[in-house]
Amino acid sequence: MKIAVAVDGSDNALRAAKHAxxxxxxxxxxxxxxxxxxDYNKAKDERLLAQSPESLALKREQKVxxxxxxxxxxxxxIQSTMLKGTPSHEIIKYVNEHxxxxxxxxxxxxxxxxxxxxxxxxxxxVKHANCPVTIVK
Amino acid sequence: xxxxxxxxxxxxxxxxxxxxxxxxxxxxxxxxxAFIVGVDPRVALYASFTIAVIISFVGGRPGxxxxxxxxxxxxxVSLMANHGLQYVLAATILTGIIQFILGLFGVANLMRFIPxxxxxxxxxxxGIMIFITQMPYLIGAGSITYVFAIVTLILxxxxxxxxxxxxxxxxxxxVMTSIALISGVKLQTIGDLGTMPNTLPIFFLPDxxxxxxxxxxxxxxSLALSVVGLLESLLTSQVLDDMTDTPSNKNTEARGQxxxxxxxxxxxxxxxxxxxxxxxxxxxxxxxxRLSTLTSGVFLMFLIIVxxxxxxxxxxxxxxxxxxxxSATTFNWGSFKFLKQAPKSESLVxxxxxxxxxxxxxxxxxxxxxxxxxxxxxxxxxxxxSVTHDSGIYKVKGPLFFASxxxxxxxxxxxxxxSVIINFENSQLWDESAVAAIxxxxxxLEQKSVxxxxxxxxxxSEQLYQQFT
Numbered sequence: 001m002k003i004a005v006a007v008d009g010s011d012n013a014l015r016a017a018k019h020a021x022x023x024x025x026x027x028x029x030x031x032x033x034x035x036x037x038x039d040y041n042k043a044k045d046e047r048l049l050a051q052s053p054e055s056l057a058l059k060r061e062q063k064v065x066x067x068x069x070x071x072x073x074x075x076x077x078i079q080s081t082m083l084k085g086t087p088s089h090e091i092i093k094y095v096n097e098h099x100x101x102x103x104x105x106x107x108x109x110x111x112x113x114x115x116x117x118x119x120x121x122x123x124x125x126v127k128h129a130n131c132p133v134t135i136v137k
Numbered sequence: 138x139x140x141x142x143x144x145x146x147x148x149x150x151x152x153x154x155x156x157x158x159x160x161x162x163x164x165x166x167x168x169x170x171a172f173i174v175g176v177d178p179r180v181a182l183y184a185s186f187t188i189a190v191i192i193s194f195v196g197g198r199p200g201x202x203x204x205x206x207x208x209x210x211x212x213x214v215s216l217m218a219n220h221g222l223q224y225v226l227a228a229t230i231l232t233g234i235i236q237f238i239l240g241l242f243g244v245a246n247l248m249r250f251i252p253x254x255x256x257x258x259x260x261x262x263x264g265i266m267i268f269i270t271q272m273p274y275l276i277g278a279g280s281i282t283y284v285f286a287i288v289t290l291i292l293x294x295x296x297x298x299x300x301x302x303x304x305x306x307x308x309x310x311x312v313m314t315s316i317a318l319i320s321g322v323k324l325q326t327i328g329d330l331g332t333m334p335n336t337l338p339i340f341f342l343p344d345x346x347x348x349x350x351x352x353x354x355x356x357x358x359s360l361a362l363s364v365v366g367l368l369e370s371l372l373t374s375q376v377l378d379d380m381t382d383t384p385s386n387k388n389t390e391a392r393g394q395x396x397x398x399x400x401x402x403x404x405x406x407x408x409x410x411x412x413x414x415x416x417x418x419x420x421x422x423x424x425x426x427r428l429s430t431l432t433s434g435v436f437l438m439f440l441i442i443v444x445x446x447x448x449x450x451x452x453x454x455x456x457x458x459x460x461x462x463x464s465a466t467t468f469n470w471g472s473f474k475f476l477k478q479a480p481k482s483e484s485l486v487x488x489x490x491x492x493x494x495x496x497x498x499x500x501x502x503x504x505x506x507x508x509x510x511x512x513x514x515x516x517x518x519x520x521x522x523s524v525t526h527d528s529g530i531y532k533v534k535g536p537l538f539f540a541s542x543x544x545x546x547x548x549x550x551x552x553x554x555x556s557v558i559i560n561f562e563n564s565q566l567w568d569e570s571a572v573a574a575i576x577x578x579x580x581x582l583e584q585k586s587v588x589x590x591x592x593x594x595x596x597x598s599e600q601l602y603q604q605f606t
Contacts, residue, residue, distance in 0.1 A: 040421050043380045044413050048257050049471050052249075053375060084380060086421070 004033040005104040006091045006125070009063030012106030016136035017067040020104040024076045032071065034080040035094055036064050037087040088124035095129045104134045144199045148425045155424030156432020159415050162304035163189075163204050163437050166412070166463060168327055168448070169456045170210040173270050174217050174407060176225065177331030178448075181205040182441050183338040184229075184406030189434025191397040193427045197389030198374040200381065200425050202415040202433055203397060207267050207463065208365050208500055209408045214270075215498070216358045224355055226343040229408040231352075231359035233399025236367060237392050245387030248371050254483040255507035256372060257472055258490025262503060264468030265495060271457045271464070274325075281322050282454040289313050289458025304418065306459045313455040314447075327456070328449030335445050337438065338404035361501035362398075366410035368504060370394050373411035380420045414466060482514040516540050522564070524548035530558045538567035542574035549578045555587060562593035571598075572605040 005020035007013035017034065024032040038046075038060055050056035064080050071078040083090040095103050107122045126133045163185050171181035185204035192203040217225050275286060289309050296305035317324055327333070345351050374385050398408050419429050441448060469475075476484045486507055494503030522535035522544050537545055559578070566572060579589045594602055 038379075040380055040417065043376050043417060045469050045471050047372070047376050047379060048253055048260060048469050049475055051253050053379060056379065084382065 001027055001030040001101045002033065002099065003027070003030050003102045003104065004035055004095060004098075004100040005067075006035045006037070006087075006121075007063065007067060007106070008036065008087070010106060010108065012108060012136065013063075014066065014106075016104050016106035016134075018070065019134065019136050021067075021071050021074050021076050021078075023102065023104070024071075024078075025074055032076055032078045033098075033100070034064055034067055034071075034078055035083065035091060036060065036080065037083045037085060037090045039087055040085055088121045088128075091121070091125050092128045095125075095131060100129075100131050102132055102134065103129055104136060107135045107137050144427050146426070146428065148423075149428060151423035152426045152428035153432050155419050155422035156429040157436050158302070158304060158422045159202055159419045159424065159429065159433035160436030160440065161307045162415050162418050163202075163412075163433060164440065164448075165306045165310055165456065165459045166207070166415075167205050167437070168451070169460045169463070170205045170207055171407075172327075172330060172453070172456060173207065173210045173267075174213045174225070176217060176222055176407060178327055179332065179334035180222065180225075180405060180407050181210075182334055182437070183404055184401050184409045186434045186438040187338060187401040187404050187406050188397045188409045189430055189437070191400055192393050193431035193434070195389075195393040195396045196427070196430070197387060197391075197393055198377055198385035199427045200416070200419055200429055201370070201373060201377055201385075201390070201411050202419050202430055203370065203394065203409060203411045204415070204434070204437075205407055205409045206366075206369065206412050207467070208263055208369050209362055209410055211263070211266050211270070211498070212358060212361050212365055212500060213407060216355070220354060223343045223345050224351070225407055226402045226405065227345050227351065228355040228358040228362065228402075229398055229406065230343070230402030231355055232362040232366065232408050233395045233397070233402060235359055235363040235395070236398060237395025239363065239367065240388050240390075240392030240395055243388050244367060244391050245371055248375075248387065250512070251368065251504070251508055252483070252486065252511045254475075254479070254486040255490050255504055255511060256368070257469055257475065258487040258494070258507055259368065259500060259504055260467055260469050261472055261487070262491045262494035263500065264464045264466075265491070266498070266500075267460060267467060268464035271460050274453060274457050278454070281324065282457075285313060285317070285324065285452055285454035286458040286461070289455045290461055293459060293462045306462065309459065310451055310455055313458075314451050317452045317455075318450060324452040324454060326449060326453060327451045329453075333445035333449050334441060336442070338406065340403050341405065343402065361499055362408045364501040364504060366394055366398070366408065367391055369413070370411035373413045373416050376413060377416055377420060380417070381425060414463070482511070482518065486511045486514065520544075526557075529554055529556060530560055532560045532562070533564040535563070536565045536567055537561075537571035537574065539570040542570045545574050546578055549582065552582055552585070552587060556590070557582065557587055558590045558592050560593045561591070561595075561598060564598070565595065566598035566601050568601075569605060572602055575602070576606065 003020055003024055005017050007017055024030050046056055050059055105122050105125055122135050167181040167185045168178050171178045188203045213225055216228060292309035293305045296308050370390055371387050374387055374390050378385050490503045490507035493506050494500050520540035522541040525532050582589050
């Protein structure tokens with residue numbers, strides 16, 4: 001069984017990752033993949049807020065590395081993938097192309113107004129992913 | 138995308154579609170930038186067409202979109218006001234020459250010396266200045282003007298939530314212009330600013346006296362334009378390198394910007410550079426190759442020639458609304474968090490860059506001052522040297538060079554005992570001053586009949602030391 005968790009460095013994503021690691025532990029035949037999408041819409045601002053292209057790459061790795069540590073201490077093998085684009089599109093594309101069986105994703109817990117302005121990544125993913133999706137609050 | 142053929146024809150369908158989207162996205166801003174400088178709309182439209190087309194052939198970053206920009210427009214405002222369009226065109230041509238020469242000398246390698254705090258100051262000041270330029274058209278204007286500007290602003294933020302294929306500013310402009318035409322309200326329009334182009338740009342020489350006096354007028358502007366244009370173009374190249382995970386040749390890009398501005402000036406266009414916003418739109422829309430940039434320029438010109446009369450009907454308050462959105466996206470809102478989290482010196486560099494730009498109305502002066510200031514802060518930071526001693530062993534920590542030697546020498550003012558060991562394990566000698574300082578300390582101590590032993594120099598420091606002793 002192929003389990004994937006989509007993360008963005010937030011606390012909600014960390015909770016989602018913990019849940020995914022737990023699933024992977026109880027399913028001995030499973031693979032766990034961690035997906036991080038560097039958002040095109042933030043490309044300019046992220047570059048400006050990082051000292052150099054190298055420190056930007058490091059900042060992105062740091063969004064995934066706590067999860068890698070958690071998985072390691074839980075004895076779960078993971079494979080991490082970094083994508084670039086619009087997060088919802090890239091997650092959906094990856095999940096569908098790689099025949100993921102179960103996706104775990106955090107919810108940012110936006111209110112109705114924030115959701116209208118920012119758009120909900122988890123809603124879009126639930127709608128278009130071809131596999132069961134667990135949303136972790 | 139390594140070969141030229143791939144850069145042109147590796148992504149044909151997506152490049153053409155993305156180029157069309159970008160062409161649409163270029164129009165509102167080109168009009169508004171003309172409006173900032175106070176020139177005919179065609180000066181900016183011609184510039185956007187010429188620059189986009191030329192840079193698609195000679196640029197160093199495939200997929201980068203260059204055209205008339207707000208940053209360049211802001212530099213040109215006072216030249217236009219004091220000397221007129223012919224000088225703007227001459228300054229554009231000279232900018233091209235300067236940028237090309239800087240590109241030949243590898244100016245892009247200097248990009249490393251511009252810290253992100255200065256770049257943040259640059260974009261923030263740019264956002265604030267674009268916002269300020271819009272205010273005269275709002276303050277004291279009638280209530281209809283406010284309504285049109287505010288509704289446009291709401292539309293440009295709301296539309297992308299539901300529909301992303303056509304750039305929101307363009308949809309907003311079409312909707313608001315239709316409303317204005319149907320309702321028949323009296324508002325200032327683009328047509329009031331000047332004539333819309335109905336032909337392709339033609340070649341002509343700017344009508345200026347070719348003498349030293351002219352050079353004295355345009356040179357400061359051309360230097361500022363060169364700095365601003367290269368900074369924004371190279372920053373945009375870096376952003377695109379990151380988005381696409383492909384490298385680009387920044388010095389080729391610098392030379393390309395030069396060629397584009399040089400030719401552009403002869404075809405009646407104002408100076409331009411890379412546009413971050415439109416370049417990101419291009420990549421998001423699937424554009425990757427040179428064809429996308431070419432298409433954007435050609436499609437922009439096609440639309441303007443076909444729709445010229447309709448464009449003239451666009452109400453000014455609508456453009457003001459669009460520009461307020463542009464100023465808000467130019468401003469880096471993460472800067473507030475940056476001010477809190479970054480080291481104090483970096484925050485200060487950012488703030489001072491912003492203040493200098495807003496005070497002088499000159500983006501280039503702010504950038505240069507910011508770079509100098511951050512270099513000084515860096516030297517101050519790195520010149521911290523400390524000497525700790527324990528039973529005759531003096532341990533030196535920190536690099537020893539011209540800025541840190543005084544502190545080093547002072548540390549040996551009150552030596553007691555008959556012999557000392559100076560340990561350099563945690564230090565590095567950088568220059569003649571460092572060696573001279575050690576010799577001075579040694580002599581001073583030996584005068585007091587203290588024996589001195591130097592220890593722990595790493596190999597390059599040792600080499601330097603031997604060279605001068």
